[in-house]
Amino acid sequence: MPVAYIPRTRDLYSDFKPYRWVENDGVPPFVALSKPIAECKVALTSSGGVMYRDQPRFHHEDASYRRIPKNAARSDLSVWHFGYPTADAQRDPNCVFPLERMRELESSKVIGELADPAFSFMGGIYSARKVREELAPQIVDELKRAHADVLYLVPA
Amino acid sequence: MTSALDITQAVKPPRAVFVNFPLGHQTGPPDNPELQRKIVIDAMRAFETITSPGTIVELPYVWDAKDRSWEERDYTKGWMPKRPTREAADAIEAERIARFRRG
Numbered sequence: 001m002p003v004a005y006i007p008r009t010r011d012l013y014s015d016f017k018p019y020r021w022v023e024n025d026g027v028p029p030f031v032a033l034s035k036p037i038a039e040c041k042v043a044l045t046s047s048g049g050v051m052y053r054d055q056p057r058f059h060h061e062d063a064s065y066r067r068i069p070k071n072a073a074r075s076d077l078s079v080w081h082f083g084y085p086t087a088d089a090q091r092d093p094n095c096v097f098p099l100e101r102m103r104e105l106e107s108s109k110v111i112g113e114l115a116d117p118a119f120s121f122m123g124g125i126y127s128a129r130k131v132r133e134e135l136a137p138q139i140v141d142e143l144k145r146a147h148a149d150v151l152y153l154v155p156a
Numbered sequence: 157m158t159s160a161l162d163i164t165q166a167v168k169p170p171r172a173v174f175v176n177f178p179l180g181h182q183t184g185p186p187d188n189p190e191l192q193r194k195i196v197i198d199a200m201r202a203f204e205t206i207t208s209p210g211t212i213v214e215l216p217y218v219w220d221a222k223d224r225s226w227e228e229r230d231y232t233k234g235w236m237p238k239r240p241t242r243e244a245a246d247a248i249e250a251e252r253i254a255r256f257r258r259g
Contacts (some may be wrong), residue, residue: 001162001173001227002162002163002227003160003165003220003227003230004161004162005160005162005231006162006163007165007214008206008230008231009231011233012231012232012233013198013231021163021166021167022166022167023166023167024166024167024168026168027209027210028168028169028170028209029170029206029209030170030171030209030210032207033172033203033204035241036204037201037204039202040183040203042200044248047241050179053256054252054256054257056249056253057249057252058198076256078252082239083179084179084180085179085236085237086179086180086182087237088186088225088231089180089186089188091179091187092186092187094183094184094186094189094192095180095181095182095183095184095192096180096181096182096183097183098184098192098195100189101189101192101193101196102196103182105193105196105197105200110197110200115246116233117254139230149202152170152199152200153157153158154157154182155157155158155160156179156180156182
């Protein structure tokens with residue numbers, strides 16, 4: 001059975017005012033692919049809190065993001081996040097940021113191209129407004145500049 | 157890509173792929189490139205196969221067929237590893253930055 005995270009979060013933080021999760025009504029926006037995924041430029045973005053080399057770590061309520069070169073080695077990556085146990089992701093960032101796997105899919109032509117750079121932020125941001133009005137538009141600008149066809153978003 | 161089905165159902169992204177793994181393993185267990193690759197390929201395929209807005213495709217992979225106790229335990233009180241103190245976290249950060257700047 002899938003874990004019911006919304007009620008468990010309420011229990012876990014029962015000393016605080018109940019968190020108001022984003023709930024979107026109606027049919028979500030949807031754009032069908034105009035060409036096969038094997039011809040698409042795919043951008044990878046993870047909210048797992050991944051940093052490249054000496055990039056600064058994330059802080060609480062930090063809505064900044066990091067640009068991660070697509071050819072980054074596994075040993076160039078570190079992880080900081082307060083909202084999930086990060087031991088496995090620190091050992092192997094591909095758990096939440098499958099950069100090595102995406103490079104393989106580019107080589108084997110499952111996807112057309114992996115966009116450079118990939119992006120990461122630390123998803124434990126209390127303010128949904130901050131994400132919607134500050135963080136998301138910057139990522140969208142980056143994706144447009146990179147001419148990405150598809151965004152593969154891996155939350156963590 | 158999601159492992160939190162109820163949150164994804166509330167947020168309603170255009171399309172999603174769900175795998176019932178513990179948080180922090182949305183694209184697979186550590187040092188298991190075969191399973192990681194399957195999950196990521198399934199996600200790429202879903203971009204082509206999902207044609208209806210809001211569809212969430214569930215992947216068939218099982219975290220641990222012999223032990224499902226994580227589903228009861230995760231995200232309950234006492235489950236998160238204790239956070240390091242501010243001083244300890246700052247020391248870890250300083251060491252990390254120094255390591256990369258040394259080259």
